[in-house]
Amino acid sequence: MRNVAAEVAVIGAGPAGLCAAYQARSAGADVLLIDENKLPGGQLFKQIHKFFGSGEHQAGVRGFDIAKALLTRVAESGVRVKLDSLVYGIQPDKSMGLLDAEENCLLRAEKVVIAAGAKENYTPFAGSTLPGVIGAGAAQTMIHINRVLPGKRVVMVGAGNVGLIVSYQLLQAGAEVAAVVEAAPRIGGYGVHAAKIRRAGVPIYVGHTISRAYGGTDGGGDCGAGAGGVEHVEIVRLDENWRPVAGSEFTLDADTVCLAVGLSPMTELIWMAGCRFEYIPAFGGHVPLHDHNMETTVGGLYVAGDVTGVEEASTAMEEGGLAGVAAAEALGYLSASAAARKKAEIAARLNSLREGPFGDARRAAKEKQLAAMARFCSCEAERGAV
Amino acid sequence: MTEILICRCQEITREDIRRAVEDGATTVDGVKRRTRACMGLCQGKTCERLVQGIIAELTGKSRAEILPQKSRMPVRPVKIGLLGGADDRPV
Numbered sequence: 001m002r003n004v005a006a007e008v009a010v011i012g013a014g015p016a017g018l019c020a021a022y023q024a025r026s027a028g029a030d031v032l033l034i035d036e037n038k039l040p041g042g043q044l045f046k047q048i049h050k051f052f053g054s055g056e057h058q059a060g061v062r063g064f065d066i067a068k069a070l071l072t073r074v075a076e077s078g079v080r081v082k083l084d085s086l087v088y089g090i091q092p093d094k095s096m097g098l099l100d101a102e103e104n105c106l107l108r109a110e111k112v113v114i115a116a117g118a119k120e121n122y123t124p125f126a127g128s129t130l131p132g133v134i135g136a137g138a139a140q141t142m143i144h145i146n147r148v149l150p151g152k153r154v155v156m157v158g159a160g161n162v163g164l165i166v167s168y169q170l171l172q173a174g175a176e177v178a179a180v181v182e183a184a185p186r187i188g189g190y191g192v193h194a195a196k197i198r199r200a201g202v203p204i205y206v207g208h209t210i211s212r213a214y215g216g217t218d219g220g221g222d223c224g225a226g227a228g229g230v231e232h233v234e235i236v237r238l239d240e241n242w243r244p245v246a247g248s249e250f251t252l253d254a255d256t257v258c259l260a261v262g263l264s265p266m267t268e269l270i271w272m273a274g275c276r277f278e279y280i281p282a283f284g285g286h287v288p289l290h291d292h293n294m295e296t297t298v299g300g301l302y303v304a305g306d307v308t309g310v311e312e313a314s315t316a317m318e319e320g321g322l323a324g325v326a327a328a329e330a331l332g333y334l335s336a337s338a339a340a341r342k343k344a345e346i347a348a349r350l351n352s353l354r355e356g357p358f359g360d361a362r363r364a365a366k367e368k369q370l371a372a373m374a375r376f377c378s379c380e381a382e383r384g385a386v
Numbered sequence: 387m388t389e390i391l392i393c394r395c396q397e398i399t400r401e402d403i404r405r406a407v408e409d410g411a412t413t414v415d416g417v418k419r420r421t422r423a424c425m426g427l428c429q430g431k432t433c434e435r436l437v438q439g440i441i442a443e444l445t446g447k448s449r450a451e452i453l454p455q456k457s458r459m460p461v462r463p464v465k466i467g468l469l470g471g472a473d474d475r476p477v
Contacts, residue, residue, distance in 0.1 A: 036462065089459025097459055097469075104468055122432045124390045124400075264435055271457035279450035285435065286454060 002105045004098055006032035006080070008327050009109035011087045011269065014042020015313045016305025016320035017115035018070045023324025023342075024111075025077040027333040032109065033079050034098065036086045040074075041067040042117060044313060046140045048172075049165055051314060063313065070317075092274040094301060111300050111327040114270055115320055118263040118284065118306035123157065127213030128257075132230035136166040136260035143173040151256030155233050156180040157210050161189035163260030167197050170258075178252045180204045181235055183242065190358070211236040211244060213257055230255055263310045270307065273298050278372040282365040283309025289373040292347070293326035294319055297376055302327055309369065311353075311362055318350045392440070393433040395426020403437060407444045414438060414455040424455055427463060 010021045013035035021033040039045070047063025058066055074081070082100060087107065089097040098107040120135040127133070132151060136158070139150045154175050156167045159182035167177045180197065185207045187194045194204060215231040237248035264284045271277070276297040277286040287309045294302045302323040305316035322343060329339035354363035389399050398421050406420040414430075414437050417423055423437055424430030430437070438452040460469070 086460075086462055086464070088461055088464055099464060099468060102468055119431055121435060124392055124436065126390055129391055129394055267454070268457045268461040271454065272459070272461070277453075279448075281449070286450075 002100075002103060004032070004100065004105045004107045006030055006107075006109045007331055008032070008111045008113065008324075009034065009087075009096070009107060010113040010115060010324075011035075012042070012115035012117055012305070012307075013037075013040035013081065013083070014115060014117050014305060014316065015044055015067075015070070016117075016307075016316040016323075017042070017113065018074050019317045019320030020113045020115060020302070020304055020324035020327070021079045021320075022070070022074050022077055023321045024113075024328045024333075025074075025079045025324075027325070027328035029111075029328050029331055029333050031079045032082065032107075033074070034082045034085050034087055036084070038084050040071060040081065040083060042313075043137070043140075044070075046137075046144045047313065048144060048169060058314070066313075087269065090269050090273045092298065094273065094298070111302065111330060113294075113302040113304060113320070113323045113327060114273075114307060115303070115305045115316070115323075116266040116269060116307045118310050119266050120259065121262040121264055123259055123261045125210050125212060127215065127230070127233075130213050130215050130230050131228055132215065132255055133213060133257045133259070136162050136258040139170060139256070139258045140166050143169060149173055149175050150258070151230075151254070152176060153178050153254045154256040154258055155210065155235075155252055155254040156258045156260060158182060158260030158262070159184075159187045159189060159194065159204055159206065160260060160262070161193060162263075163258075164189040164193035164197060166258060166260060167202060168193065168200070171197065171200055171202070175256075177202045178254045179235070181208050181210055182206045183209045183238055185240075205235060207238050208235050209238055209244070210234070210257065211249060214251075230257055233257055263306065265307045265310060267307060270296065270301075270303060273301055275301065275303075276372075276376055278369055280309060280365050280368055282361050283311075283369070287369060289369065289376055291373050291377070292322075292343070292370065294323035295326060297373070300330070309362075309365060315350060315353050315362075318346050318353065321346050322350075392436050393421075393423035393426065393430075395428055395432070396422040398423040398433070400440060403440050404444060407441060412441065412445055412447070414441065414452065417441060418455055429461075429463075430455055 007030040008024045010017045010033045021031045025031040044063045044067035086099040096107040098105040120137050142150045156163050212234040213230045232251050232253045236244040270288045275288045304319040304323040325342045328334050402421045406417045411417045442449045
């Protein structure tokens with residue numbers, strides 16, 4: 001078993017991991033950035049829309065352009081990058097199993113940043129295993145990375161930002177969107193995204209859900225899922241207790257159903273390392289405790305991005321930067337005052353990203369997470385004092 | 387097409403999970419051992435969250451109490467030969 005070593009190992013080369021690697025490397029640390037995918041950038045290359053916010057958050061810049069700039073900076077900084085490589089496990093002492101080009105290696109690093117991102121949620125209904133029922137993220141990968149349409153006529157389940165944005169991108173790619181269906185009584189995503197698809201003539205049914213997908217015959221669509229796939233879907237209205245209203249069903253022709261029903265942090269490695277967690281529904285479930293340095297309850301193990309709680313690429317980049325600065329400081333590459341200055345700048349940008357009607361809930365969730373970490377630390381300190 | 391699958395990999399229905407809870411399962415691991423839910427190719431990445439929800443609903447526990455399954459290596463499907471050594475080389 002080959003040994004691989006680095007001062008800082010960053011797992012996941014999405015927005016959070018790229019920024020963590022860049023910050024740690026810029027300060028002088030030896031950094032190894034690992035991703036299981038063949039291309040770095042995470043979800044950024046699938047984001048063809050312009051970002052929101054202020055100039056310092058790259059508002060008006062499209063996701064893939066942000067990714068290109070970030071990759072250039074990382075490459076020029078001298079970060080070592082391993083793609084198509086998998087960290088398949090981690091021990092509480094932070095030693096890791098790494099498959100590097102199909103070779104099993106033992107990876108050791110003084111500091112580890114886990115930026116593994118999130119996975120798409122699934123919702124079951126009759127016919128949900130038919131070909132043609134896919135995640136909205138899968139549809140986005142197909143149209144922007146593989147340049148193929150998942151189908152000709154799509155029903156989108158979920159009117160959060162992912163559902164709204166992917167619906168618009170499917171329209172741009174040449175698909176028809178039959179409807180967006182949202183179980184909640186109101187649209188969850190930004191009004192500007194909803195308005196774009198409404199102007200394009202796509203109906204958004206709030207307080208409705210998909211009850212069934214029909215298909216599986218030879219007459220299935222000839223595009224995408226093909227024969228045997230989805231042919232039409234049944235939509236039903238929900239009452240105020242989220243119960244289907246009998247008699248309210250109607251059907252829509254569609255060969256594709258996209259599920260945009262939320263994301264969950266991909267925390268397997270963090271659980272495996274023995275970190276403490278807190279259940280925070282606004283962040284997508286159980287999330288690891290971390291302090292203002294993004295360090296978890298396992299010393300030297302940092303987390304950043306969606307894995308700490310599902311937010312946005314802009315917050316992921318800032319959290320990654322914080323983790324990178326903190327790891328470099330802990331290794332002695334940054335003085336306390338230099339690190340404090342950098343961290344204060346990043347923290348100020350993070351706070352401004354967690355403001356407003358959509359940011360307040362995330363800010364409250366993050367404060368809860370940090371408070372749980374503080375409680376854990378004071379308990380540990382008491383135990384140590386006895 | 388009337389049966390709704392919760393775990394697609396192992397074809398486990400909501401009724402299968404209900405029976406596991408009736409049999410005494412109160413955790414994802416308990417349901418997993420009784421039904422094989424979460425033991426397929428995706429290792430629960432699709433159904434684990436749903437299984438957690440069903441357990442919470444049937445036992446009256448809060449979602450916070452229903453932890454994910456015990457996390458073990460490897461976190462992705464990996465060829466056993468790569469970990470164990472496909473040839474005679476010591477690993």
